[in-house]
Amino acid sequence: MADSRESKIVIIGTGLIGASVGLNLMARKDRKYEVVGVDRSRQNARAAREMGAVDDTVRYLDEAVRDASMIVLAVPSRAAEEMLVAMEPHVSEGTIITDTCSTKASFMTKAHEVYGNKVSVIGTHPMAGSERSGPSAASIDLFQGAAWAVTPSAVASESSVRVVLGMIEQAGAVPIYVDPAEHDEVVAAVSHVPLLLSVALFKLVRDSAFWEDAEQLAGPGFRDMTRLVMGDPEMATSIVGTNRTAILSWLRRYQGELDTIIEA
Template sequence: MGLNISRIAIIGMGLIGGSLGLAIKAAREEKTEVTGIDTNELTLVKARQRGAADIITADLAEGVAQADMIFLCTPVLQVVPLVKKIAPCLKQGAILTDTGSTKSYLLEQISSLLPEYVHYVPGHPMAGREKSGIEAADVNLFHNKWYILTPPADVNRVATDAVRQVIGWTGAQITVMDAVKHDWCTALISHVPHIGAAALVNLLAYSEDQDSSIKLAGGGFRDTTRIASSNADMWADICMTNAGPIADGLDKFNQLISEVAAAIRQNDRRTVHNFFSTAKERRDELLQLEQAVTGQPMSNGR
């Protein structure tokens, strides 16, 4: 198996799958053929119109049969059923990868489903938008964003190199991480913040004058809760498949909120001031670190 990836299949032509298709075609043009696979006919038509796929089909077996590499770009709980369906259709040496936000669950489930001649290299792009669907796809979605690979110890090294090569076409920053470590890290930096944003929006339901609260909500509220507009299916699946780390992160978050609430009730200005000043210092450090690594300001990610 060499690194000549001339045929790629993308299952799920939404925001992530569509953006992958756009980025790969922009980098490779006619050198790499992209097949877009989706159950939604209108999505497929738009994917081809936008240039995210050369070939479109709703037929899984037909779509993956000749693919050198297959990207699974669906909500996490849809991935394993899809792998069961396509596993017998994959050719010798095919490389399977995914874009799911939780990795341990998928690694445990998928490895035993594949024939020995198919190589699985899990992945997760730390990129996203509050909008979903092929309409939101962006050729630059992955540019300078982290793309995490969590290959199992026994995976074929050439397969991992091939996934690195393809992801490199999107302009992403690639890093390799253990799946368990990935899930704990993303719980704190991505999954819990999404739940927090959704909770802030749902908090409006407790307002005595909800209409006035919504009317007065300004840029700060919109910016803080932007990610609450993300796809509900995707985020429900993430919570179900990374339950331990997310629940642990929420417990710690709840502890922090409870502590600052108690300080406010006790009129303890010093503790409240320290809560904000510590957060400011840490966030400023994060901004400086990301800019040093990527040359770009802190990015929005999943």
């Protein structure tokens, strides 16, 4: 994946996804780049360094991204958009910017507004994860065999796209090109709505008069349906905020299916 140009890769956000990306980047034996981590949580940053997901960590964003050849934004969608703005004065022309956000249209629009032709932006979204969060849940095998959506900007160079594809393939994932808006529509159905339904089911039972008995009687079916409740709440909030229209559309269709069952 790497060539001599890739001297510093910066991962912003060293949680589950960021640290897993880092583990795969660090695993390349012939790598010619340094992997640097940045996280607002010093604990997460330190854990990522100690587990070998990054070579080093930097506390301040401006210091981290300066002279970076590639920046990986592994934070929730809203935070990623804020980072695009905050780091712009310190990002060199020609830098590759990629992300792992759960929604793509809003991110790609913001990136174009902030950077124009200054950098190559290649949006991505690995369809992999866990109900656990933080670097302690990271794994070098997290992305193995998983689909990984890729949404390059119109001005992204072919060489930059190849670099990002190399990162994806290094992780054992399968890159899939998709339009940002189409991505958000589809992922709302197969990822975002299931998350919200998981939360709704858990809350429904937890708030009932039978919660204590339900805890004892619940089997694998209930646990499988509600395991997503244990995920990162900031990510869930960000998903709803950046993909509201598509999510509401699918929820209404789901409501229609429930009405059919009720009326049967």
